[in-house]
Structure formats: C-alpha cells, structure tokens
Amino acid sequence: MKEPVTLEAIVSLCKRRGFVFPGSEIYGGLAGTFDYGPLGLTLKKNIEKLWWEQFVDIRDDMFGIDSAILMNPRVWEASGHAATFNDPLVTDVKTKKRYRADHLLEEAGIDPVGMSLEEIGAMLSEKDIKSPDGNSFSEPQQFNMMFKTSVGSVEGGEMPLYLRPETAQGMFVNFKNIIDSFHPKLPFGIAQIGRAFRNEIAPREFLFRVRELEIMEFEYFLQEKEWETAFEYWRVQIHAWFKMLGFEADDIKEVEVSGTDRAHYSKRTLDFYFKYPNGYKEIGGLAYRTDFDLTNHERESGQELHYLDPETNEKSVPHVIEPTFGLGRHVLAVLAKAYDEDELGGETRSVLRFSPKLAPIKAMVSPLLKNKPELVEKAREVRAQLRKIHPAIAWDDNGNIGKRYRRQDEIGTPWCITIDFDTLGETPELKDAVTLRDRDTGEQERLTVDEVAERMRIALA
C-alpha cells in the first residue's frame, strides 16, 4: 500500500533540490510568492510548452497573445472587477488582524455560498465565532483583491492602476485587433499564458493559493447557439489534457458550480479538482462567460466589438467559452502525482516519476570513476551525442554510482547512463555499449549509445 504523499514532503523536496523556493526567502519571505529554481522552472516550462502545443500550435483556430499586466483602469470597470472582485473580511477588534469571513464559516461547518455580507455577519454572531486570539470580530467588509498602484504621467497628477487579477481581459481587449489583423471566422480562440496578481489575505498551501500566479487560458469566441456543443467539446478536451499529463480518472473530479457561487460573468461553470495531497482542490475551470465581457467593453470603450459574418453579412457580439488552467497548480499537481517513496535494493528512496516529456532533466551521463581520464572522455562524448536530441542531459561524477542514481531519482530523471571499462573494450563483446539504468525499476540494460539515443528520441517525440 502506497503511503499518502504529504504537501510537506513535496515542499521540502522542492526547496532541497532546487524546484521551488519561498519568495524573498533570505528576508523571511513574502507570503504567497515563490521563486522557481532551475528544476522547477524547467518543469513549469515543459508544462507550458505542452499546453501551448496542444491548445495553440496544432490548431488553426487559436491566436496566441501576450498582453501587458498593467491595463487602462477602465478595463476593470467594464469587467466588473473594480466593483465585485471582493473577499469578505472581518477584523479582530483587539489585535486588528484580518480574517476571511467565509473561511471562518467554512471552518465552523457552515456553507457561506450565496450569503450576503449581512448574513455572514449575522451568522458569525449567532454561532459566536471568535478569532484565534479569543476576541470578537468587526462587521464583515468587502475587500477588493486587486493590487492597486498608480502611474505618473506628463498630463499631471497620478492615475490609479491595478495589477491584473486575471489574464482574460487581455484577450477581450484584443478581440478587435485579432479580428482586424487576422480576419478569423467563428469559432476561434485567443490564448495566453501570463501572470496575474491577487491580494489574498491569507495565502496558503504552497503553490496553491498565492498572490502572484500564472494562468494558461483561452477565450473561445462563438455564436450563442453553439455554446452548449462547444462547452461539451472543451470539457472533453480538458480531460484529454489531464490524461496527457498522466493524471488518472480518480485524480480529477468535475464539479458543477451552482448559480450563487459562480463568478458574476458566468452562466455555467465547471470546476476541475485535482486530488492534491491535502484533498481535492481546483486546478482549472471551464466557464461560459456569455457575451458579458465584449458587451461591457463595447459600452465602456465606445468601440464596436462585433463579428461580421462573411456569409450572412450579419453583425453580432460573439459569446465565449473559457477553459482556464492554473499553471502553478499544474506544477504542484504534476509534482504530487510523480512523488513516490519506495524501496530499491534494500534502501528507501524518494523518487519523482515524471514522464520523459515533463522531466526537467532527461538523462544523466556518468563515468564510472571520475579519476580515469579514458572513462571521462568517453562519457563526455556520449553526453555530447545525447545532447543533440535534448540539451537537458546532466553530468554527475561525484560519489559512488548508487548515490548518483539516487540523486537523479529524487529529481525525476528517467534515465542514467554509465560508461565503464566494458564500454572501452575490456570485455570485447560489450565494447561501445553503455549501461542504461531505469529510474522506476532500477533495472539496468546494456545498450549501444545509438540504441539509447533512439529510445530517448521516441520517448521525447
């Protein structure tokens, strides 16, 4: 029976081996921010690359963009975020510490979904819920989760600006640009991978609830009558994506979001939950945003955001289906899915069972002994040859070979290749063959370098 993975074990491995570090760590951190180290960054890039290939590159109906984080503040008036992107907060009347009122109710076993501010306040009083310091709370207040800044301008004075809390508005604001430059026919999508910022009062659970996040998503524009078919089509595609990442049926749970709990713009929303070490939690979503955003931007900006049907010559504001994927949450899910502890050769080891495509390091090449120049030279040659297939081929000649293998297991390197005296011809029938060691089974095979290269090429294609 496999031991359940804990979030702590993943956090610890991430820091120890250079996947993810707490942000600004030498200063005691900055809650809700994280810095990706070399291995975490490569893992993240591998996920991004796969996503982009799958949802943008291989399709003719998808347009990728990269829009600015700073946007004209009227964008957030039109989108509704200035008015409604709020969390209900209460303040401990003595310590002045702030808490999420809805989370306090949840922790007391009460479902806050759909409650008004007044109802939340009344419920906190009724149940006599106190702060961790034993004090009562102020009345709940709405707290806007957008980070606010301001920009100096030659026109004088300061203009308030927000850090975007979502990437989607970048797509809506560029709808007209894409139409004018590319003349796509409906349905088509505008995709983006980018950062967003949310002033979370209580960031927590590692990469799960953060203040600086990355989102992979697209807005898929279509005629209103097509929305149900498209919603179902993308639901299936999203499951195919999770399967491609190696997630199994039990890893993903689909949750229909009820009317009262849906975002202000959505007429139907499915949340996709991943089975994280600390429970099923949201990793992505699928929302039918209707024509809410384009219509509002049209009104607020005074620009026509219409689609002109080239056959019927009819103008209309397209409707939108939006599949969204949290990138940090994907990194965490891939790590959680891959993390394992087992016994190999009588020793306990921790291992990340990444697929070759996702693994940050594809293979490690190693001379059996570091003080034998002929082994080192041959190993360098082998590494150079394998690097023509993929640059992420590591080198390790430190310590004994068993320890080198363990180090690679822990960071999820699928293959280790060792050059020994047989490779150099000590046993004539083994000449030019290397040892290929499999991460998951620990089994070793004797293969030529060309055979190793071919195996890698197939697995990475």
Added chain:
Amino acid sequence: MKEPVTLEAIVSLCKRRGFVFPGSEIYGGLAGTFDYGPLGLTLKKNIEKLWWEQFVDIRDDMFGIDSAILMNPRVWEASGHAATFNDPLVTDVKTKKRYRADHLLEEAGIDPVGMSLEEIGAMLSEKDIKSPDGNSFSEPQQFNMMFKTSVGSVEGGEMPLYLRPETAQGMFVNFKNIIDSFHPKLPFGIAQIGRAFRNEIAPREFLFRVRELEIMEFEYFLQEKEWETAFEYWRVQIHAWFKMLGFEADDIKEVEVSGTDRAHYSKRTLDFYFKYPNGYKEIGGLAYRTDFDLTNHERESGQELHYLDPETNEKSVPHVIEPTFGLGRHVLAVLAKAYDEDELGGETRSVLRFSPKLAPIKAMVSPLLKNKPELVEKAREVRAQLRKIHPAIAWDDNGNIGKRYRRQDEIGTPWCITIDFDTLGETPELKDAVTLRDRDTGEQERLTVDEVAERMRIALA
C-alpha cells in the same frame, strides 16, 4: 540605395499584421504598455529560446530561475533602489505637467550627466528653459521610478510593496538557494528572463522606453581577481550573440559608460547600442557590479551569502559580472534589421527578412486553387508532413497566389510552397514536386516535398 527604415513604418506593420498592439488600445491605450499579438509573441519567444539555449542550456555553469515580481520591500532597501532609483522631474508651474529635467537639458544641447539636482535647476534657470506651454518650472525633484503598491496581511495593516524595477535582485536573493541546492563551483551564473516595471514619466519610441519591460540577463559570480578576464570574455560573447541574431558590425556600437553616469552599484559598465531607425540606442549592457549586492543583502538580511571554496576552505563574497539584454528592444531591433521595402516583379513590397530561426511562420503551404479538392487535399498532406519539422506552417488559400506571397513576405515567412496540377501529375516528370518560392529573391524552384523538408530541417537546426 536602400531607403532608411522609419520607426513609424515598423509600428504600422506591427499593428496591421498582428505583431504588437498598443496596450489597452480600445480605451485609448495606456502609455508605455504593449500587447504582443500572435506573430510578435512568436518572434519574441523565438528570441528568448535562442538566448536561453545559448546562455543557459548549452552551459554547465548557468542556473536558470524565475523569481517573483513582488519581493519583500527590504530587498529594495538593500539594493539601493528605494533611495536612488530616481529621475529628476520638474513641474510646469501653471499646467502642473511633469517633465524629465535631464531630458530638457539634453534637448537644449546640454549634457546633464553628473549634475546634481541643484545644478540641473540652476542650469534650467540660467538657460531660461520653459515648458512647451511657455511657463517656467518648479525646482527639480527626485521621483522614484518604482511602482508602489501594498499588500493586505493577516498581521494587520498594509505592507508597502514595489513592482520590481529590475530582475537582477531575484538572482541575488536566490544566490544562497542555488549554492545550497546545487553546490556549484565559482565561476557560475544565475539567469532569468522576466518582467520589470518602471514608472517612466514619458514613455516613448514604441518598444524602446516602456513602463512594463522584459529583461534577459544573468549574474555571473566569480572571484574578485577574475573580473577583468570575465568582463572581456562576456564582452566577446555578447558580440557573438548579436552576430547570431544577424546584426552586422555597423549595427552595434559599444559605449564605455563614464564614472558619473554609471549606476550606483557598478565599477565598470559597457552599453551596447543598436542602430535603430531613430538612431543608436541602448539594447543591452555589461556591468561589473563588484560584491555590492551580495554584501548589502548579507548586511540587510543577516544571512551569510558566502562562497566556501572547496579546495582552500576559504570563505568569500563573490563578485559579479552582469550581461543584460532588453527583450522588447531585441524584438524592435530584429524587426528594424529585417524590415525592407523593395521592388519585385515590377511591384513595390514590404518584406521582413527574418532568418528562418527567428521567423514566426516558417513556411506557408497553399493549393494553387481553393476550389479544386484534389489540390486542397494534396496541399493539406504536404502541410501535415512539414508540420512534423515545425508546427508554424501556415495555410493560405485566399486570393491569387501573388497576393498570398506578398502577405507572407510582409510577415517574414521564408518559404512558400504551392501545390499545382503538375504536383498531381499533369506533367508526368514534375509529379509529386511542389513549387518552393524564396521570400528574399522571389525565385521559384521545383522540388519534391522531401527535398523541401530537408532544406527546412537544415535551416532550422
């Protein structure tokens, strides 16, 4: 004689064809922000990929990271940015419009380098420099260029935060993490491609001076005595990089930055200027930052930021060489270098002469006629085959073939492949051959699809 390229021609092409749009354009924009459209994003990604391959992937001494934009504010105390990352501004006493005092002096032919605030003010008075509205100015004041925001926290109150004005501090703050996780030997580098924000009072010149920018750079840590050798080594590498982008000797000018004009942390700085359409301007730099940053972070954070030499067992704070490259400025430089207008077949055309590696679209495949299913089917087959080499193979069956070629010329697609009746066997000796049309010369060749594929493979390798 080639006509000089204007910035306006590039801006216009960028918008028309979907490279780069003004940020928040439907709201009249937000000065100093830009949204990359599909082609601009792909071009930018191609530059990033080449840079990362060259400076990170193929090296064993470089560690890539991706650190958060929001950092603990003490980072900016230690780095000196809170105190010194300022521009001198003056205000028109009547209109209250703000201006860069140093730019006003430059425009009047006076070099403001090294002047104190008082000296700048005195010089403005002495030369009787007025605002464009004819009014006098207030005394110059320092204006900090960091965007400021604040974060809500459960500890109560608000903590002031800044949007990072440079990416370098992410590397310094993670120096200890990289040492602890990877145990590298000196010299080694920490690299990052990321966003930074500067509250420029007067953003201008398209992608050149913006408020939201992207930087490709690394901090190369070494022993103090190695700095001059390393400085020279990286100077040469930077020139090799520009050459790889297709820049010629005359495109790049190296400028030694004088002591008074150097950033507060630098003991030697070279600026690299590119010959933009509006003159030579900075595209990158090379700075010797000494041990300024690590020493300051050590003092401010109380954490040891030492390197322990494994041979001598001596502890020391490494010194740093920093090569920096503006990503947006690279995009603009590559566009400017590639942009051309010439005459082909008696018609004037605009063309982007991108190298195949940088071109956003590698090839376009086209059936001669869109209403002949057998042509369309064959063309689809050819496209599918070429997409195995690279996904960015476009399809165009609109209008006559000459117009299709022109459209691809304008976005810099190196090759166009046309499938006609000869491909299908109308002329037996031409069967299965396609027309390969070269962007730069307009010349056409008859080749098999395998030959086309091989040519692409070689050019993209």
